[in-house]
Amino acid sequence: MGEMGLRSAHPKSFASSARPSSQEFRELVEAHQSRVFSIAFRILEDPWTAEEVAQDVFLALYRDLDRLESEEHVLAWLRRVTVHRAIDARRHRASRVDFAAEEFREDRTIVASEIDASPSIASRRVEYLIATLSPTQRAVLLLRYQEDMLPTEIATTLAMPLGTVKSHLQRALKLLRAKAARLQKEVAHG
Amino acid sequence: MVDFKKFVKRRQNDALEINDPSATEEAAFEQELRNALRPLLAPENFADRVVARAQEISLQPIHSFSTRWPISRWAVAAVLLLTIASGGYLEHQRARRIAGEHARQQVLLALQITSSTLQAVRSKVDSNASN
Structure with a gap:
């Protein structure tokens, strides 16, 4: 089958x-x-x-x-x-x-205390960070990392130019990394 | 069979990662994303609910014109309305033309009568004058 x-x-x-x-x-x-x-x-x-x-x-x-x-x-x-x-x-x-x-939610500030200390903190942290992205960035990211699709396939699926897909991906990753680093610092400082 | 180009590319990437710690960090971050974005379980009995709704749909006609093409339904209504309106207008024009023709015939008849009456009067006057 x-x-x-x-x-x-x-x-x-x-x-x-x-x-x-x-x-x-x-x-x-x-x-x-x-x-x-x-x-x-x-x-x-x-x-x-x-x-x-x-x-x-x-x-x-x-x-x-x-x-x-x-x-x-x-x-x-x-x-x-x-x-x-x-x-x-x-x-x-x-x-x-x-x-x-x-609109406010899109630019919300990450507050370390909102993240609980569960064993799957890494996953929760990433999910939380992804929630701060715009819906389109999130969709591109999901197709890339959840569905394991190539940028060309994402471009076809979303009827979007390849350059736009790559730009969304790069910006999303950059944002996520910056926010993750900030969150890491906040958690470290308690 | 090993794809030679892919193999070389992978080795180049590995070499890059060894020399460039940020590339390793990037790869680790992407892996973290993949782990965090593993598909979630759908809610319990999700398939049952979808299939039940689908069965409701299958009771409806498969290619119902009005449900599949709601825009076409409006287009058909508009065309019908236009046809009726233009039919009415043409009928009105035809009735006016017939009435005009009828009036013209009446006028022509009246002129003919007048002409023949005048002719008769003129004949009488001429015969009286000759007598």
């Missing part, structure tokens, strides 16, 4: 007049739910909205599956649609709730 297990008898083509059976669709969801939910959650930072977005992405896939031609096409589609929908949901939430507060 392939990565998704869907239409394994016809791996080259998903195009079909009929929708997949419940079992086929379930296998597809189970194969990708973790990836889709993680992208949505890390852009939105809210598990409820992330689940909502992830569900909507899979339902949109269910409707559009007959237009997708291969497993790679499905994977690229899922990544692209999840990133766009999560960024849209975040913008919608920001404009609905409190635009000013959202």
Whole structure:
């Protein structure tokens, strides 16, 4: 069975007049739910909205599956649609709730006391730092380090010039390193 | 088979990292990012909820014109409205043209009657004068 297990008898083509059976669709969801939910959650930072977005992405896939031609096409589609929908949901939430507060959040100061001293502090620290990036920088970073995609693949997925992707990546990494160093100092000084 | 170009590139990178501590730091930071950004588990029973919603969708027509193409629905409504409006306008123009033609016929008939009456009067006057 392939990565998704869907239409394994016809791996080259998903195009079909009929929708997949419940079992086929379930296998597809189970194969990708973790990836889709993680992208949505890390852009939105809210598990409820992330689940909502992830569900909507899979339902949109269910409707559009007959237009997708291969497993790679499905994977690229899922990544692209999840990133766009999560960024849209975040913008919608920001404009609905409190635009000013959202802007402030982008430039928030890192307070060392906000980081707890759990065993996975390194991971928590990185996650916390990533949350301070802009949604687009975060999306590019997620595709690079969560999905292990090359900058050229990210550019194709997000329909963005390669130079822009590289610039987002470089700026995000520079920001993260600077913030990590500052955080390190604050933690060291108590 | 070993990709020679990749092999050379990797060795060059390794050499760079040995000579350049910042390159090692950078690689370590990127590794830290990869570790921190490992995919999370989806919420419990997530697939069940999605499949249940998908089943609701499959009860609807697959290629419902109105749901798949909401913009086209408006376009069709606009075209229909335009057709009805232009049909009404053309019908109005046709009725006006017929009425105009009818009036012209009436005027022509009246002129013919007047002309023949005048002709008859003139004939009578001429015959009286000759008598």
